[in-house]
Amino acid sequence: MTESPVTLRDVAARAGVHPATASRALNPETRLLVREDTARRVLDAAEFLGYHPNPVARSLRTRRSHTIGVLIPDLTNPLFPPIVRGLEDRLAAAGYVALIGNTDGDGERERLIFNQMRARHVDGVVLATAHLSDPLLAEAVRAGLPVVLMNRMAQDHSLPSVSVDNERGMRMAVAHLAAEGHRRIAHISGPQEVSTGLNRYRGFVSAMEAHGLAADPDLIISAKAFSIEEGLRCTRILLEHRGGCTAVAAGNDMLAVGCFAALEEAGLNCPADLSVVGFNDMPFIDRLRPPLTTIRFPHYQLGTEAAQLLLEQIGGQGGPVKVLYLAPELIVRGSTAPCRERA
Amino acid sequence: MTESPVTLRDVAARAGVHPATASRALNPETRLLVREDTARRVLDAAEFLGYHPNPVARSLRTRRSHTIGVLIPDLTNPLFPPIVRGLEDRLAAAGYVALIGNTDGDGERERLIFNQMRARHVDGVVLATAHLSDPLLAEAVRAGLPVVLMNRMAQDHSLPSVSVDNERGMRMAVAHLAAEGHRRIAHISGPQEVSTGLNRYRGFVSAMEAHGLAADPDLIISAKAFSIEEGLRCTRILLEHRGGCTAVAAGNDMLAVGCFAALEEAGLNCPADLSVVGFNDMPFIDRLRPPLTTIRFPHYQLGTEAAQLLLEQIGGQGGPVKVLYLAPELIVRGSTAPCRERA
DNA sequence: GCGCAGGCGGCAATCGTGTGTATCGATGGG
DNA sequence: CCCATCGATACACACGATTGCCGCCTGCGC
Numbered sequence: 027m028t029e030s031p032v033t034l035r036d037v038a039a040r041a042g043v044h045p046a047t048a049s050r051a052l053n054p055e056t057r058l059l060v061r062e063d064t065a066r067r068v069l070d071a072a073e074f075l076g077y078h079p080n081p082v083a084r085s086l087r088t089r090r091s092h093t094i095g096v097l098i099p100d101l102t103n104p105l106f107p108p109i110v111r112g113l114e115d116r117l118a119a120a121g122y123v124a125l126i127g128n129t130d131g132d133g134e135r136e137r138l139i140f141n142q143m144r145a146r147h148v149d150g151v152v153l154a155t156a157h158l159s160d161p162l163l164a165e166a167v168r169a170g171l172p173v174v175l176m177n178r179m180a181q182d183h184s185l186p187s188v189s190v191d192n193e194r195g196m197r198m199a200v201a202h203l204a205a206e207g208h209r210r211i212a213h214i215s216g217p218q219e220v221s222t223g224l225n226r227y228r229g230f231v232s233a234m235e236a237h238g239l240a241a242d243p244d245l246i247i248s249a250k251a252f253s254i255e256e257g258l259r260c261t262r263i264l265l266e267h268r269g270g271c272t273a274v275a276a277g278n279d280m281l282a283v284g285c286f287a288a289l290e291e292a293g294l295n296c297p298a299d300l301s302v303v304g305f306n307d308m309p310f311i312d313r314l315r316p317p318l319t320t321i322r323f324p325h326y327q328l329g330t331e332a333a334q335l336l337l338e339q340i341g342g343q344g345g346p347v348k349v350l351y352l353a354p355e356l357i358v359r360g361s362t363a364p365c366r367e368r369a
Numbered sequence: 370m371t372e373s374p375v376t377l378r379d380v381a382a383r384a385g386v387h388p389a390t391a392s393r394a395l396n397p398e399t400r401l402l403v404r405e406d407t408a409r410r411v412l413d414a415a416e417f418l419g420y421h422p423n424p425v426a427r428s429l430r431t432r433r434s435h436t437i438g439v440l441i442p443d444l445t446n447p448l449f450p451p452i453v454r455g456l457e458d459r460l461a462a463a464g465y466v467a468l469i470g471n472t473d474g475d476g477e478r479e480r481l482i483f484n485q486m487r488a489r490h491v492d493g494v495v496l497a498t499a500h501l502s503d504p505l506l507a508e509a510v511r512a513g514l515p516v517v518l519m520n521r522m523a524q525d526h527s528l529p530s531v532s533v534d535n536e537r538g539m540r541m542a543v544a545h546l547a548a549e550g551h552r553r554i555a556h557i558s559g560p561q562e563v564s565t566g567l568n569r570y571r572g573f574v575s576a577m578e579a580h581g582l583a584a585d586p587d588l589i590i591s592a593k594a595f596s597i598e599e600g601l602r603c604t605r606i607l608l609e610h611r612g613g614c615t616a617v618a619a620g621n622d623m624l625a626v627g628c629f630a631a632l633e634e635a636g637l638n639c640p641a642d643l644s645v646v647g648f649n650d651m652p653f654i655d656r657l658r659p660p661l662t663t664i665r666f667p668h669y670q671l672g673t674e675a676a677q678l679l680l681e682q683i684g685g686q687g688g689p690v691k692v693l694y695l696a697p698e699l700i701v702r703g704s705t706a707p708c709r710e711r712a
Numbered sequence: 713g714c715g716c717a718g719g720c721g722g723c724a725a726t727c728g729t730g731t732g733t734a735t736c737g738a739t740g741g742g
Numbered sequence: 743c744c745c746a747t748c749g750a751t752a753c754a755c756a757c758g759a760t761t762g763c764c765g766c767c768t769g770c771g772c
Contacts, residue, residue: 033757033759034758034759035758043722044721044722044723045758046721046761047720047721049761050720050721056760059719059721060721064721078488079759080758081489081490082429082759083759084758084760085425085727085759086425086757086759086760087726087758087761088727088759089727100454102450102652104652104653107444107449107450111444111471114471128457145424146466147423147425283656310657313657313658315657376728377728377729378728388729389730389753390752392730393731396730402751404749404750404751407750422728423729425727426727426728426729426730426757427728427730429756430730430731
């Protein structure tokens with residue numbers, strides 16, 4: 027009464043069959059091995075008793091836990107909740123659940139959590155933390171563990187991944203600033219060890235060249251993390267011995283928020299003194315002062331697509347490795363304005 | 370090589386003992402049943418082989434999954450990520466993992482997810498979604514499933530819970546507005562079916578009385594959910610046939626954000642035309658325009674304390690039911706100003 | 713009427729661990 | 743010298759579901 031002690035043998039007993047037969051009848055895959063009326067009797071008995079298969083026992087036998095490990099840097103980064111929800115919703119629809127692990131950008135912690143997840147026999151892993159060359163990837167591949175990279179790509183291995191087209195997104199951001207008349211545009215780049223940081227940097231450089239603008243090395247500062255603190259630090263440096271830039275393309279929204287903080291600290295106004303464009307269009311970023319101009323991509327869908335790719339991989343079709351790009355979109359808000367120096 | 374096929378029998382074989390002995394030697398609880406040098410031999414063998422007990426098999430035998438179900442309304446509500454992190458961190462320290470379920474405030478979905486979690490044999494449940502009288506609670510109690518309420522309380526059952534002192538917090542908010550000279554203060558209350566909504570409402574009424582102010586029923590509007598949309602809707606109503614209030618105490622920050630949206634829509638200015646105070650001090654709320662005056666409580670700690678209570682309950686000390694209140698704190702920012710009508 | 717084929721379903725082993733019980737050996741006391 | 747006792751370990755089964763294998767029964771054809 028306290029638990030749900032209704033087990034397969036109970037169902038079998040009530041249906042007057044052997045547990046093995048009940049098992050076959052209940053599994054849609056093997057149901058055709060059982061006569062139809064027998065199957066119906068078993069199903070009715072299961073229904074009547076309120077039978078739910080014990081997933082632990084099933085996992086022990088089938089060696090599949092229906093559990094997915096998800097490694098992200100930090101759940102409290104507003105970018106991730108919608109992505110995680112997309113993941114969980116899609117996984118849940120397939121009968122899987124997600125175990126979330128926060129690495130805080132620490133490689134040591136990442137390895138620890140990864141091992142714990144492997145110990146729990148996860149059926150696959152979604153990595154949103156992978157560095158360009160991450161030893162974990164080699165390990166996962168060697169172990170035959172299905173892996174999908176999310177918002178990240180790897181250089182050493184060809185792995186399925188879902189991400190926004192970062193180069194294109196950054197080019198759109200720069201194009202917007204250029205169209206507003208800005209010529210001296212700075213870039214606060216994300217960490218160059220992750221694909222997101224690197225590709226956006228590349229997009230910045232190529233876009234500047236495409237617009238016939240010099241990508242002044244003095245106006246490119248590399249942040250050590252995608253954090254508000256780093257945005258603040260980098261912008262301070264920029265403001266101190268900047269070559270007089272009129273606009274900043276930040277590596278992501280968090281860096282842009284840090285940029286805002288630095289401007290406020292220096293008594294400068296955005297966009298009057300400096301135009302700022304971010305990347306991600308994370309929740310609530312449209313309600314800041316000023317509302318941030320940024321590059322949007324569908325967060326929730328990023329999660330669902332990552333889940334989809336992982337499920338396909340677990341399904342074992344063994345098809346070609348899929349690399350999925352989601353289209354970025356420029357969202358113009360109040361943090362960018364025409365360049366005054368040109369006017 | 371691909372998996373970690375090193376099992377208890379392997380360890381036992383290498384140590385030259387029976388698997389049962391190896392099991393006892395490895396378990397600190399039962400280690401004293403084994404001679405010390407034998408235990409050491411087993412431990413060495415386990416170390417050498419890189420043995421990790423199979424948690425699935427263990428769970429099947431011990432009927433403990435080391436898994437906790439966590440039901441929240443919506444992970445994309447910025448209030449929850451820090452709370453969830455606190456929970457996960459504390460649980461992880463005790464060897465537990467959390468399964469997150471989003472109910473979207475839907476009772477049907479809540480029941481569905483709850484059942485799925487029970488089917489997965491979670492060792493306990495943290496409920497951040499419970500209504501004042503929730504059939505799930507009775508069910509969980511009847512099943513002997515450890516439960517902790519988070520940011521919620523129940524009326525029917527005496528259950529362990531962790532929450533902020535909502536009445537006191539709301540009284541602090543009202544006291545602040547009163548101190549600024551406001552006399553006609555409105556309240557956008559949260560859903561009255563959940564303790565958070567009800568207790569803040571009570572706090573509002575009692576605070577108004579304490580300051581000798583009339584709690585005009587026209588100035589109290591009940592939202593159907595703690596959402597931006599509801600905040601928008603309720604504020605519109607308030608602005609249309611309000612009795613000329615000069616301040617609003619919102620049931621939480623999301624409602625306050627909706628309130629901001631309604632003001633912008635009506636061409637009104639906060640705090641010049643209307644002072645607004647929220648509740649929760651959720652992340653990024655300090656970066657809105659204007660920065661929201663609100664009631665803060667430690668989110669992360671709310672999570673860790675809930676986890677702690679649940680772990681104690683699972684530990685089975687069977688002590689008295691603990692109900693924990695965290696102290697609220699008034700954070701004054703730019704969304705509240707002295708009442709102009711008094712000046 | 714008998715033999716064979718094939719569809720159904722039962723038997724039992726298995727997954728890896730934990731634990732109650734039995735057994736074995738040693739030791740100490742009478 | 744034998745028996746009782748106790749400590750240490752081996753044995754076996756249970757947890758609950760899955761699945762390879764085998765046997766039974768039925769139906770059909772000759």
